[in-house]
Amino acid sequence: MTTINDIAKLAEVSRTTVSRALNNSGYVSEDARKRIMKIVEETGYMPSQSAKSLRTKRxxxxxxxxxxxxxxxxxxxxxxxxxxxxxxxxxxxxxxxxxxxxxxxxxxxxxxxxxxxxxxxxxxxxxxxxxxxxxxxxxxxxxxxxxxxxxxxxxxDDYHAAADLTNMIIQKGHERVAFIGVTKEDPSVGGLREQAYRDKMEQSGLEVQESWVGEGDFSIESGYEQMKSILKRSKGNEPTALFAVTDRMAIGAMEYLKEQGYRIPEDMAVVGIGASAMSKYVTPSLTTIDYHxxxxxxxxxxxxxxxxxxxxxxxxxxxxxxxxxxxxx
Amino acid sequence: MTTINDIAKLAEVSRTTVSRALNNSGYVSEDARKRIMKIVEETGYMPSQSAKSLRTKRxxxxxxxxxxxxxxxxxxxxxxxxxxxxxxxxxxxxxxxxxxxxxxxxxxxxxxxxxxxxxxxxxxxxxxxxxxxxxxxxxxxxxxxxxxxxxxxxxxDDYHAAADLTNMIIQKGHERVAFIGVTKEDPSVGGLREQAYRDKMEQSGLEVQESWVGEGDFSIESGYEQMKSILKRSKGNEPTALFAVTDRMAIGAMEYLKEQGYRIPEDMAVVGIGASAMSKYVTPSLTTIDYHxxxxxxxxxxxxxxxxxxxxxxxxxxxxxxxxxxxxx
DNA sequence: ATGCAATGTGTAATCGATTACATGTGAAAC
DNA sequence: GTTTCACATGTAATCGATTACACATTGCAT
CATH class of the missing domain: 3.40.50.2300 (Response regulator)
Known part of the structure; x- marks a missing residue:
């Protein structure tokens, strides 16, 4: 391992000068600078970051x-x-x-x-x-x-994103909108998105049946399972649309719906959030929100x-x- | 920022002893050890990794x-x-x-x-x-x-994986198999996988038309484009199956095929490599290789x-x- | 001729840890 | 009663850089 001292010796200067040349601090003559740079090139010397950061605190x-x-x-x-x-x-x-x-x-x-x-x-x-x-x-x-x-x-802007999606579903004529969220310990994904959904439903004079609401864990599988239990719970009172707070859960839900012979979006509209790569290539392609x-x-x-x-x-x-x-x- | 010296002073020992206590090296009395650990707890002291690694080289x-x-x-x-x-x-x-x-x-x-x-x-x-x-x-x-x-x-094992896929396509009765690869500068993905495809085609007595072979750049879009030009180039002599060396390119190709009204796999079989999350959820789901x-x-x-x-x-x-x-x- | 600023270089302290070596205990072994 | 050894702790060098400070040289203005 070559150190700054080796470079100094080879270039016949003190290590102070080497340091200055490398960091463009203080004065260094053209002559010395050239000699130093040449040696640095030849040896492939790289300053030890540990030493550097011990000294400089960065x-x-x-x-x-x-x-x-x-x-x-x-x-x-x-x-x-x-x-x-x-x-x-x-x-x-x-x-x-x-x-x-x-x-x-x-x-x-x-x-x-x-x-x-x-x-x-x-x-x-x-x-x-x-x-x-x-x-x-x-x-x-x-x-x-x-x-x-x-x-x-x-x-x-989780709140407005979720609000926009909910409104959009409602505007398409849906009155019974299901929801798959996540734990409230995640205030943004679990809290705000659900709050927006509930607020917009209420503002449109629509009721939220608790049997339509499920909680997943971000995974595709949990989307699948939650969709299954929502449909089971709400027999005779089935929703016509689903808002899942992540694309993955939305895709899991779609998977279950397709298995059961539901047509999307005719029998059940589905939206997610995240603009995952997948969302564009599933069939049908998923309406979602891109968070950039x-x-x-x-x-x-x-x-x-x-x-x-x-x-x-x-x-x-x-x-x-x-x-x-x-x-x- | 608290250092080992601060701890030493507070615990009324030398920094050597502190170091020994923290690294379980050498002898330290129970008494000293306890005093040191207590101070460490209280102050939330963490050794500077820069100093440590400057000295220890790790x-x-x-x-x-x-x-x-x-x-x-x-x-x-x-x-x-x-x-x-x-x-x-x-x-x-x-x-x-x-x-x-x-x-x-x-x-x-x-x-x-x-x-x-x-x-x-x-x-x-x-x-x-x-x-x-x-x-x-x-x-x-x-x-x-x-x-x-x-x-x-x-x-x-790129060679055998690609060989297995090619054989599998051939066994399904396909004789005209197209291929989308990548640059040979990538010996594994670009070299071995194509080699396996060509070898297995030859070993089955099948000819590879160069118009069936394209080179993409790993992206979904390039799969789409390559599929397009392969079909264009091979009018009247179209392949019935496609082997794309990555899932993403396979999915891009599928996208183009679906747009053009091809049925998959009836009109064109498609395989990829990589077992991407997407591969399971596109329609139809994609046959692929999982590399773990x-x-x-x-x-x-x-x-x-x-x-x-x-x-x-x-x-x-x-x-x-x-x-x-x-x-x- | 003198003073001052700009330039160029070196000496040595410093950052916060580890560790070779020295030193001092007390107890067991002879 | 000395020797020996395990245990406990401390002193000081060291890792490889940066940087405050000192000093030397040069050129230019006065």
Whole structure:
């Protein structure tokens, strides 16, 4: 392993000068600079980031905490973050909480010990300890997907997106709309989306039968199962449309409906949220909402970079969404 | 930021003893240990990884280099790697080459400067400089998906998987089988899979018309376009089946076929490779090959961990695959 | 001729950990 | 009563960079 001292010796200067040449700080003569660069080229020398960050307290690494690595949403956000960070020469340190609340907190501390310059948190649940942990680390943290008090947050406009979808279903003439949600511990996906559904139904003078409402766990299978039990529960009083809060659950539900011989959308209209790649290629293609996840990631990275440069950034950003009308409604 | 010195002072011992207590090395009295642990708890102290790894030359971080972050294959592999590494307390430093050969090499060097303990490379192309770069870094590197000379590699059995698929199509009675591949710069996906297709066609006494063969770029759109031009080129001599080397291209092709009123599989059978989530939910569901990507990731992580413990590991591992017969054939 | 600013380089402290080595106990072995 | 050894702790060097400070040289304005 070649170090800065080796380079200094070979170029016949002190390591101070080498450091200056490499970082473009202070004065270095053209002559010395050339000699140093030549040696650096030849040896393939790369400064030790550990030494560097021990001294400078910055690492060029951003930590990302996400709930599940293998979901399309996460991946797209990470891809967006990466694209933006790569421009500034930053790398990503990934951690996956597997939906475990405690890990969410542990990883914040762990990332700090690894001297990351900032943290982007794809939050799922919101609780006191999490907020406290974020306060304690003293490094910039940015949340995506949930609004965390006191933490700059990028949030999807879950309420209006879900409201738009519900209204759209109602406008198509449906009066009996079923709903598959997720746990309320996830305030955005579980809370806001259901609230919007219930509000819009009520505002249109429509009643929500509790037998039409199910709770899944984000998986395709849970969509399938929930659809099954909704239909079972509501015999003689069946809904004519389904609003599932994620594409995956919507697709699971469609699968069950197709098995049972329902025609979509004639017998049952279906909508989801997320604009998953799949949504475009299932039959019929699924009406859904595009949250522009990659854009969100880019925006998050960009904001974090600004924060690292000590620029003031706002506390809350609402992201845009787009309703994609396809053939399932 | 609390350091080991702060802890030492508070616990009224030297920092040596603190270090020993935390790392379970050397002798520490029960009394001192308790005092130290108590302070550590109270302060939430975490050792600086930069200092630690500067001194010990290990970081508890594994670097991953992948061609595209936003593909299902990559994500599954990374999820598998992460699952296994998390058990040992390792983190993942992610880099994305965006299919750029130079970046593949740059990142190897960069990861070294970040003191990663090992590198897992999801390789796409194979070339001299890459091999040389790997030799030069002196840290354990493990490749997935391509066989790199001199580098422990986990490889999918592309040849036999593609051979099985081709045979299966032929057994169903098809004699005119079209093919959508990718660039040969990717020896596994572009080279082996096509070779197997051509070999098996020949061994069955079937001729491959070059008008039936197209080259896409992994994207759904390219599958669509290639299918279009294959049909255009082979008017009057149309194939009755298509073998696309990835699910995404197969799905793109299906999309075009459906638009044109082809019935699948009656007018045209279609197969892909990859067992993407989508493949199960398109209509008709797609016959494909499951490469057990998450397993591959776990295995890779496991092997790398063994290598870090200086155990001998074999040079080459063949991964298993499974043909999933569905309704598109 | 003198002073001052700009330029160029080096010395040595520093970041926060680990660890080789030295030192000091008390108890058991001879 | 000395030797030996296991246990416990501390001193100080070390990892590889950055950077405050000091010093030397040069050119230019006064």
């Amino acid at each position: 690492s060029g690494v951003i930590g990302i905490i996400l709930p599940r690595l293998s979901t399309e949403t996460s991946t797209r956000v990470v891809a967006g973050i990466n694209e933006e960070l790569a421009k500034e020469g930053f790398q990503i340190l990934l951690t996956d909480t597997e939906l475990d609340k405690q890990k969410e907190i542990d990883y914040i501390r762990l990332l700090k010990s690894r001297h990351v310059d900032g943290i982007i948190l794809l939050a799922t649940n919101v609780n006191e300890q999490l907020i406290k942990a974020i306060k304690d680390v003293e490094i910039p943290v940015l949340a995506i997907g949930q609004e965390l008090p006191g933490v700059p947050s990028l949030v999807y 996840n990659a854009e969100a990631g880019k925006k998050a990275a960009h904001l974090l970079m600004r924060k690292l440069k000590n620029e003031k950034i706002e506390e809350k950003f609402e992201l845009t969404y787009r309703l994609i009308s396809r053939n399932s409604v | 970081s508890g971080v594994i670097g991953i280099i992948l061609p595209r972050l936003s593909t299902e294959t990559s994500t599954r592999v990374v999820a598998g790697i992460n699952e296994e590494l998390a058990k040992e307390g390792f983190q993942i430093l992610l880099t994305d080459t965006e299919l750029d050969k130079q970046k593949e090499i740059d990142y190897i060097r960069l990861l070294k400067s970040r003191h990663v303990d090992g590198i897992i490379l999801l390789a796409t192309n194979v070339n001299e400089q890459l091999i040389k770069a790997i030799k030069d870094v002196e840290i354990p590197v493990l490749a997935i998906g391509q066989e790199l000379p001199g580098v422990p590699s986990l490889v999918y 990507n998450a397993e591959a990731g776990k295995k890779a992580a496991h092997l790398l961990m063994r290598k870090l413990k200086n155990e001998k590991i074999e040079e080459k591992f063949e991964l298993t695959y499974r043909l999933i017969s569905r309704n598109s054939v």
